[in-house]
Amino acid sequence: MSEVVNKATLAHQAAGKLANLSTSAKNEALMLMAEALVHQADSIITANDEDIERGRREGTSESMLDRLRLDYMRIEAIASALRQIADLDDPVGTLLETIERPNGLIIEKIRVPLGVIGIIYEARPNVTVDAAGLSLKTGNAVVLRGGSAALSSNRRIVEVLHEALEHSAMPKEALQLIEDADRASVNELMKLNGLIDVIIPRGGSSLIQNVVQNSTVPVIETGAGICHTWIDASADSDMARDIVLNAKVQRPSVCNSMETLLVHTGYDQAAFLQLADALRQHQVEIRGCSHTRELLPWAESATEQDYATEYNDYILNIKFVNNLDEALQHIATYGTKHSECIVTRDEENAARFMQEVDAAAVYHNASTRFTDGFEFGFGAEIGISTQKLHARGPMGLPALTSTKYRIYGNGQIRQ
Amino acid sequence: MSEVVNKATLAHQAAGKLANLSTSAKNEALMLMAEALVHQADSIITANDEDIERGRREGTSESMLDRLRLDYMRIEAIASALRQIADLDDPVGTLLETIERPNGLIIEKIRVPLGVIGIIYEARPNVTVDAAGLSLKTGNAVVLRGGSAALSSNRRIVEVLHEALEHSAMPKEALQLIEDADRASVNELMKLNGLIDVIIPRGGSSLIQNVVQNSTVPVIETGAGICHTWIDASADSDMARDIVLNAKVQRPSVCNSMETLLVHTGYDQAAFLQLADALRQHQVEIRGCSHTRELLPWAESATEQDYATEYNDYILNIKFVNNLDEALQHIATYGTKHSECIVTRDEENAARFMQEVDAAAVYHNASTRFTDGFEFGFGAEIGISTQKLHARGPMGLPALTSTKYRIYGNGQIRQ
Numbered sequence A, B: 001m002s003e004v005v006n007k008a009t010l011a012h013q014a015a016g017k018l019a020n021l022s023t024s025a026k027n028e029a030l031m032l033m034a035e036a037l038v039h040q041a042d043s044i045i046t047a048n049d050e051d052i053e054r055g056r057r058e059g060t061s062e063s064m065l066d067r068l069r070l071d072y073m074r075i076e077a078i079a080s081a082l083r084q085i086a087d088l089d090d091p092v093g094t095l096l097e098t099i100e101r102p103n104g105l106i107i108e109k110i111r112v113p114l115g116v117i118g119i120i121y122e123a124r125p126n127v128t129v130d131a132a133g134l135s136l137k138t139g140n141a142v143v144l145r146g147g148s149a150a151l152s153s154n155r156r157i158v159e160v161l162h163e164a165l166e167h168s169a170m171p172k173e174a175l176q177l178i179e180d181a182d183r184a185s186v187n188e189l190m191k192l193n194g195l196i197d198v199i200i201p202r203g204g205s206s207l208i209q210n211v212v213q214n215s216t217v218p219v220i221e222t223g224a225g226i227c228h229t230w231i232d233a234s235a236d237s238d239m240a241r242d243i244v245l246n247a248k249v250q251r252p253s254v255c256n257s258m259e260t261l262l263v264h265t266g267y268d269q270a271a272f273l274q275l276a277d278a279l280r281q282h283q284v285e286i287r288g289c290s291h292t293r294e295l296l297p298w299a300e301s302a303t304e305q306d307y308a309t310e311y312n313d314y315i316l317n318i319k320f321v322n323n324l325d326e327a328l329q330h331i332a333t334y335g336t337k338h339s340e341c342i343v344t345r346d347e348e349n350a351a352r353f354m355q356e357v358d359a360a361a362v363y364h365n366a367s368t369r370f371t372d373g374f375e376f377g378f379g380a381e382i383g384i385s386t387q388k389l390h391a392r393g394p395m396g397l398p399a400l401t402s403t404k405y406r407i408y409g410n411g412q413i414r415q
Helices: A003-019 A023-039 A039-056 A064-066 A071-089 A127-135 A146-164 A183-189 A206-212 A237-249 A269-281 A292-297 A326-333 A346-354 B001-019 B023-039 B041-057 B061-068 B073-088 B125-137 B148-165 B183-188 B205-214 B239-250 B269-281 B290-295 B323-336 B347-356
Strands: A095-100 A105-113 A116-121 A143-145 A175-176 A198-202 A226-232 A260-264 A285-288 A315-321 A339-343 A361-366 A383-385 A393-395 A401-412 B094-099 B106-113 B118-122 B141-145 B175-177 B198-202 B227-231 B256-263 B285-288 B314-320 B339-344 B362-364 B383-385 B393-395 B401-412
Touching: A003 A023, A003 A105, A003 A143, A003 A183, A003 A260, A023 A039, A023 A071, A023 A127, A023 A146, A023 A326, A039 A064, A039 A071, A039 A146, A064 A146, A071 A127, A116 A127, A116 A183, A116 A206, A127 A143, A127 A146, A127 A175, A127 A198, A127 B125, A143 A183, A146 A175, A198 A206, A226 A237, A226 A326, A226 B198, A226 B227, A237 A339, A237 A361, A237 B401, A260 A326, A269 A285, A269 A292, A269 A401, A285 A292, A315 A326, A326 A346, A339 A346, A401 B239, A401 B393, B001 B106, B001 B118, B001 B141, B001 B175, B001 B183, B023 B041, B023 B073, B023 B125, B023 B148, B041 B061, B041 B073, B041 B148, B061 B148, B073 B125, B118 B183, B118 B205, B125 B141, B125 B148, B125 B175, B148 B175, B148 B198, B175 B227, B175 B401, B198 B205, B227 B239, B227 B323, B239 B256, B239 B269, B239 B339, B239 B362, B256 B323, B269 B285, B269 B290, B285 B290, B290 B314, B314 B323, B323 B347, B339 B347, B347 B362
Parallel strands: A116 A143, A116 A198, A143 A175, A226 A260, A226 A339, A260 A315, A285 A315, A339 A361, A361 B401, A401 B362, B118 B141, B118 B198, B141 B175, B227 B256, B227 B339, B256 B314, B285 B314, B339 B362
Antiparallel strands: A095 A105, A105 A401, A383 A393, B094 B106, B106 B401, B383 B393
16 A cells, blocks of 8 residues: 555545544634644755755755744744644635425434545645644644655654644544655645545646646535736726736736726826826836836737736736627636636626626725635635635635534434 | 537536526526426427437336436426426525624625535436536536436437527526436536536445545545444334334335444343344345344344445444443444444433444434435435545535625725
């Protein structure tokens, strides 16, 4: 039996026990895990040093090394996130619906764990703890397959967490780390229907696309965001400027940042020029349509390919359109159904935009940067689903649950 | 462009319009479709005759031909099902949740269509209409790929439905039938991420497994049911007999029928023998554990393989176990997480069973045959999901929807 099958089987067996743990038992385990991470910070940092040194020898970029690096402050932050997860309401066991049938059957729909969650991610040791915490809190066993560049860190972290779980009611087998660094272990994990109930990829688009293309286990796809902001003719110009700047430059590297600005040809030209200046001052490279380039001779020309690109960088496409319909058409063509915004004082146009745009999150007069589990008040975020099945948009703890029907009878049989 | 890509693209384009149709416009279209089927019954039956004759020439079994056959009564029943779908509440547009954030953002979560649903099914022309009706009612475009043995029937049915849609507000492009009988067209459909939002296979296990194994589009898996009934020591013997007989013989060919009966060794022996006699009178072949065969010398011996088989037939495994834990263990090992039942008067054992069994539907003192969208009061059934993602158990109209967040602000930006 391979490591992957062995560990997935152990997780599958533990899932049954985990599903029946009380909320307080799960929270206690999470608190012990947090405590152990802080207590064992030295040994975790020592293991992390191995990863960092190996990465440096192999020529890993400084920004990648920074994502990989652990220090006392980061470990404290990771432990603190676990404590916050412990504080959240437990969705498991919630009664969602009761149906009383004419034949006397009582049908209850309740939240239950998904079972075993497979997480495939990059060399970020914080995800190891975060994914484990979110999964265990919701009564799910979890099989982690992190990037091999973080293997020493992950191995030590999971050892520490296992030691903590030995002092809890939670079976330590519920938390499994695949150590096999070969890519074949990822492929194996994605095919374990019957042992793994869902795979959640966390990382860049090539990692996510590999999972979407090859997993036979159901997947929750997270990721790509080509988000638009549409400045309608009637937009308040100060508001438009603030929202556009925020959506583009507050954190360009993330999926809910803006990639393309659509502007009504009737929008105040002076206000547009001011906005363009502000973007330029923030070092934003502009790629524009022909009308944009007439107004901003310094702008580059935007191609079809540009409109279809998630830059995650200080680059912005700007396109003028004649009306709402053209804006909706552009968004339908190039958007990834993530987050889209209209800035307008026209309630009718706002209503049409909010109704007709097909996206996980549509905004009237607010920055797309709010598409985030914490900003939505969920207290946690597993990721932002960009598919329509199961969960869409920011995912809180309930996204890690399924449901079950309990039917109570007194001898009913079907006619 | 292949037929599959062409038609999926048309469906994708129509989906946007469809998502914004009013409930009354959708219902009107469904009523026109029903009317057209009845009006055009002659031409549909003529087309169906071609399929039947071709099937007969090719040696198709009579039972398969019967599933394929259409007559006036069946067409009226199919039309009537469409009218019933029109009568159901429309889940699209339902406000599920409102979140008010401290920064003043108002976040609304509403039900929206999934987009484009791909249905892959066997040579059953009634599924063509049923799947179309359920999809269109929920604002989804639909791409149908039925078994090629029903192609003439399906082609004529879709022509008739298209003619009806021409008199409605619903774009006829929302309903597409793949006519390419080559299996490659199925494989092509399953890979159209971006055009198709979900694939729902309807049919036997090889069809479903082909989709689960090969689709890169998200799938809702329906199907296999190895369902158990557990007679606890304290069970009422009349109730146990009625429930067991119903679960086995009322309709053995369906997924919610019972395949294995688990009996407590402490259960009344005379009552068990009576039950076994009743099963035998219903022509049920018994395959039993050694204890069963001591009591029923005429029974065959049950193998591991038998316990893992969905018979869908007049065959039943019977196994005696010493306690609830052993019953739970057997169900966890051999069950398919579909429907499981405990018959008992012991409330404590009932509570444990209802909590600990991991299945879409768990029953206390009622037949597993009730796992069905109509029996649950949903008024429709797309199928019975046997996965944990998105929908689990019987699926009504809401299972064909996704959600979207609408966020209303007055200039909020993220700090």
